[in-house]
Amino acid sequence: ESVRKAADRAAMAIRKACLNEAGSSNPQRCSFFSKHLLRIVWNGAAHAPIPKNNQFCLLLLVDLSAQCGKQMKPFIAQVVPCLLDAIS
8 A cells, every 4th residue: 555655656746747847937948848748648648558557647648738738739639539538
């Protein structure tokens, strides 16, 4: 049980760090980070065999969409199907 709690805390720390970097005030840094992070996250959300990992990736993808909408425009074609698959 304690290992699970530690893993959950680590995942939330990673999520928070990703959101902070993606929401950076430096546009070049934000764009670079978002571009590479989005590929990892939507692949994880689409292909993660472990439900908890899938849930983490989807939550991060939704949070990134809310925080970095402008930077996500080029990736909308990949993000929307991933989110629709998660709903169904």
